[in-house]
Amino acid sequence: MGSYQASFRVWRGDDESGALQDYTVEVNEGEVILDIIHRLQATQAPDLAVRWNCKAGKCGSCSAEINGRPRLMCMTRMSTFTEDEVITVTPMRTFPVIRDLVTDVSFNYEKAREIPSFAPPEGVAPGEYRMQQVDVERSQEFRKCIECFLCQNTCHVVRDHEENKKSFAGPRFLMRVAELDMHPLDAKDRQKAAQEEHGLGFCNITKCCTEVCPEGIHITDNALIPMKERVVDRKYDPVVWLGNKLFKRSGSKS
Structure with missing residues (x-):
């Protein structure tokens, strides 16, 4: 040509x-x-x-x-x-x-500030952090994000419904929450925050965010769907629910 x-x-x-x-x-x-x-x-x-x-x-x-x-x-x-x-x-x-x-993409920076950073457990110093290689590899993909916000732009939850912006973080930042939730040393309750604070329930996994990602990150399959599964298990699975109740009860006695 x-x-x-x-x-x-x-x-x-x-x-x-x-x-x-x-x-x-x-x-x-x-x-x-x-x-x-x-x-x-x-x-x-x-x-x-x-x-x-x-x-x-x-x-x-x-x-x-x-x-x-x-x-x-x-x-x-x-x-x-x-x-x-x-x-x-x-x-x-x-x-x-x-x-x-x-x-004006300031919406994205506002959502980024709403997500607490990595929070190690008490008594563990930075030099004492240890992870299995499988845990490193599990979330490595998400760190390729270049903050282009194309996934945020194409997500119809905010693209077609301006009113959702207040309560929905969007795929880029739900991916960030999922990444932190996968970290074995993170001490914060990311699953509860994803559902109650960042609008995970708004996502209906159409995969439009994945389709436009220039880095080829599998946002939906590897971050959002697994996060949804963990949230649902915790809230509705009777075995998980009973285990949480027993764990909290035994912990309160110590």
């Missing part, structure tokens, strides 16, 4: 109003969407606002929606589109627009 002229439709506007604008931009072999957005800034729209940093799929900054699908602009190759295809680039729909392709 050599150079050619591509048709782009880019959303321009702010938090009050905006619309899609048409552009024709040169495309060269090997380029990605972010390259074209930068060329558009350099040649036709110097005031176009876009957030980016590493251009290597590791900072999560350039999240947007390309032809309606949440993606990283730096990881979406132009070769995946035909030369006569009109490519639409819009800001993430779930978060308020600041200007053009830049959205």
Whole structure:
């Protein structure tokens, strides 16, 4: 594929109003969407606002929606589109627009602050932490998250229902709760918090978050579903319920 002229439709506007604008931009072999957005800034729209940093799929900054699908602009190759295809680039729909392709993602940082950090048991010093390799590997996948918030953006629980944002942490942060719950030394009751404080019950495991994750993290299968299973076992399994009651009773006598 050599150079050619591509048709782009880019959303321009702010938090009050905006619309899609048409552009024709040169495309060269090997380029990605972010390259074209930068060329558009350099040649036709110097005031176009876009957030980016590493251009290597590791900072999560350039999240947007390309032809309606949440993606990283730096990881979406132009070769995946035909030369006569009109490519639409819009800001993430779930978060308020600041200007053009830049959205206000502060919702995610607010949810992050609501989750208490790792809490080791009393009497265990940092140098005394010990984990089995199987426990390390179990949650290692979740640490690949680059905070692009594409999973948060595509989750219909908040995407289609603004009123849920207050009580639902979203897949990225429920994954964080699940990761902490899997840690054998974490002393906090993550299961109760997931259900009562972070809205785990809102998730109906449609896997849309997993589908858009640029790091290929199996958010639904490896974090959310196992977390739901542990919460349900604890609350409804009669054997688990009886065991919890007996454990609490024996503990209160000591």
